[in-house]
Amino acid sequence: MTIAIDPIITILPPLAVIPFIVFFGERRKNLREASIIIAACILFAVNFSLYQQFLDGALLQSQKFTFFNGLTLFLKGEPIGIIFGLLASFLWIVTTVYSIGYMRGHNEAHQTRFYICFAIAIACVMAAAYSGNLLTLFVAYEAITLSTYPLVTHSGNAKAKRAGRIYIGVLMGGSIFLLMPAIIVTWWLTGTTDFIAGGVFNSISISPLLVTLLLCLMVFGTGKAALMPFHSWLPNAMVAPTPVSALLHAVAVVKTGVFLIIKIVVYIFGFDLIAQTNAAEILLYFAAGTILLSSFIALKKDNLKARLAYSTIGQLAYIVLAALIANVRAIEGAALHIVSHAFGKITLFFCAGAIMVASHKTLVSELAGLGRKMPYTFTAFLIAAISIIGLPPLIGVLSKFVIIEGIIDSQYDWLIIVLILSSLLNIAYLLPIPFMAFFKEPQSIEAADSTSQSVIEEAPTACLIAICITTAGCLILFFQIEPIVHLLSLIETTSTTGVGG
């Protein structure tokens, strides 16, 4: 007999910590942040035990909650979700450590509100990771948008408010205008929104045009996946504090978007349907275009965080592309890339934030010579950049490799060229940053302004610890990728009975 575990326990720790945050408030900062770290550790432990139970064959499913008219909300664990849950909860610990250093170093206001919204967002991400049907995922998706909105507008100035407007407008507008009707149509056609291995459209005949339309609605409606032309919110959202950009806009939020796309490809449409109807082809062009275009734009961006944001858009498009190729190998690649990009990009953002805290510099062109003052930060930056580019011995290479394998299995061989080209572009926009910091002399004017230069020191310790952890993650996962690959092999892609394990 299999053991049944309710994945709702993953939502509880982040929510449970909120009263503590409110209680401790601004007065007892240390206790407040300690409670968050404890909650984050508990959350990771819970996720990890769920993972082990899943391997042992337990059924991770919650009670079905009837919403209305037969629509249900429930949670159910499956391999991609578990990986996503593990990843987000682990990085929450690290980010919390980092944000202690960052928020204090920056003297940000409203820190309590910041931590509360952060915790709510994490709870929603957990709900998304373990969502059992499309409706649950949609609800969680909307909740993430709403709970991260105050984080984007955190500073409260005109720029932040404008960014907030774009953020809500694109994400919520897209999801209500495109995603929701697609879900309603799916439900109307099939009477279910459940994630079923092999897709839900098997039982009915459906025209290829409608499949293409639905897929487009869903993929574009998932604004969080930042597929062009629905990407503009992401660079704008960079006005948020760096921990937010790091965890939410490089990992949790955007990954929820691509996670949703992977889920619908695998469990709503199914590989067969997409292959038969060729529904994804037009979207592949969009994804490929996004990869290249965003890299070109990133080259042009002088603001460090903006450059990283465009890089994120490109990397997300990799995942979308891999998901839309819709074969087993590519999906594995997509899931792996979620992990590898998460570690790489969060490190880069951490470094960007550390540079901001230590030197108050936000432009790439200002970084010349900073490498000697902040050696750890820039070393980490270099390593993470190499991982993103996809060179061994870092995790980035694995995911790109698997995606390419997936492409070879498919009929879209030309995509390989896109990937290679994009890797070159990655080199072009990422590597100059650490090189400049290390090898280029500071410009003469700034050198004369020695007072500001001399003050610059290495980033706060808390920030450095976080950076080291994620950098180490990039390295270690390259050698320890086996558990993830094993878990991914458990994804059910054809309609068979039973649960994983």
Place this chain on the structure above:
Amino acid sequence: MLFNNHFSVLLIVLPLMAAPICVILRNPKASWLVALISNLIIVLLSLSLLSHVLNGNVVRYELGGWAAPTGIEYYIDGINAVLISIVSIISLVTLIYSKQSIRKEIATPRHYLFYAGWLLCLTGLLGILITGDAFNVFVFLEISSLSMYMLIALGSERRQALVASFRYLILGSIGASFILLGIGFLYAATGTLNMSDIAERLPLVNNSRTVIVGFSFITIGLFIKTAMFPVFSWLPNAYQFAPSAVSAFLAGTATKVSLYIFLRFFYHIFGTDYSFGNLLLGDVLLPLAVIGFFVMSVVAIFQTDIRRVLAYSSIAQIGYIFAAISMATEQGLTAGIIHIINHAFIKTALFISVGCILYRYGTANINQLNGIIKTMPWTCAAFIVAGFSLIGVPLTAGFVSKWYLVSAAIDSGWWLIAVMILTSSLMAIIYIGRIVEVFCFKTGDATNSLKVKEAPFSMLLPLWFLIIVSVYTGINGDVVVDMAKFSATQLLDSLPSLSNSIGNPL
């Protein structure tokens, strides 16, 4: 639950009797208490009625023991039982709220008149819902309208309130007169005023011009009363300048009750096939509804007074409901009724929260309310939640409405309408988002904001009650959906004839 057939008549007699008592008492507190207690009893009665009706019964009550075609009959099935409960609950809630709120808006010596007018208005609204007699509908409509004009005229910004009330009076009277005329034509064609009787006899004279003329007059009259798109001009001013308790009450009930008359007449009395099949009511209704919700959502974006934003949004919501109704399918009708129910709670909550802000700040102008979430967190939180519901964010009542509206439109094959509904939701994001942004993220005038406190508890309590109801119905949507489905199927069936009348209560 305890049920007696006499409950139906008590619903009207109680507030009708309580109103003169208020006038006799002349004491603000005492008359509030009278109003509150009678309203509380009405809520209990209506809930008992609702549970009775939802068990599949239909209440037919012969007023004064006179048998139906001669005497006046009270007829209660799903749709009016649901609406009776909602009207009485919203009235109770806003009445609790009004005690504090009218202190700043109406001179104390006039308070007893306010409560008397309120009770008369409630009488009228409940009467419309309860009666099974076409002429009675007109009488109760006028009772409610006249007391409503008076309540609006009591408004805080006295000058504009008077003009708003006068304009409403003119338009409302025209609307009611049209309805009266239409009923007269129906009487001329069928020789009866009892709804079931008319429904039974109409098929015999369906093609006569008299019926068609009556049909058109009633349609136009109801358009005015429901503030349908081209004839809505009375509504924004009335909602903006009325006392905040009255706007909250009105927004939740007045147009909804007129919508009920619409449903009753065109689905039940004329019959779905006749209204929508022969006379193509849907073809008239749908374009107006769609233009209505679309244009009004756009207009709402450009208003500076929050009450006006909400008023235009109300007209837009009426458009949604009409669009759903005009599908003339069970799905569409269900969607319409769900939205009637949900929107009643949401809009009342929004108006109450604006009323709270008005109470403390004396203005609802969006430019003067920067950052008030710091001073009035509970009020603003309620506004935000209700606003989400208006947009249709998941886990709020509005989501259930939107889901049903869109799926009903898709079910009827009206893809374009579905797209329009969603586009209009996007505009709701803009006009609500704009207000929320001002509330939360604009730095306020520090000296101004420090003095202001959160709204009094007696105002927050009703507000949060409504919020909890609307969130609950959003999470456990089946409560509303089941009621709406039940009512919709009853509406689509033809009205049971008089001969099936269930026993004489006396």
Place this chain on the structure above:
Amino acid sequence: MVEWLALYNDWAVIVIMMAGFYIMIARYNLVKKIIGLSIFQTGIFYFYVGLGKVENGTAPIFLEPKVIDDSTTNIAAGAVEQTIIYSNPLPHVLILTAIVVGVATMALGLALIVRIYEKYGSIEEDDIQAIDNKFICQLDDKK
């Protein structure tokens, strides 16, 4: 043509209603609007009154049959009674209610006009509109 003329009462109703309606739309004076409304409603009252009229009918007052003490003639008396035609009283009763409602509406309307005159010093709608607009402009200036 004769058919059309035979409906003279309906024509009268239409003319009266439209006259009232026109006054409401075309006149800016609030009192005249109320007068228009009243005329408009009167048209409807006429319509209802005409509705109840039955050709050659008399007022619906129940006439005592001329009963002769002799019990055998009762049947004959009944036969006499059947020739009396009554008008339909129901529309008249109905319209009595509507008239009351109309009076109430007019009273309320006039009361509002008195108040409006007190506050604005005018009962011309365009004047009132102008005053309100000026007021709003002042508010905007203050900001």
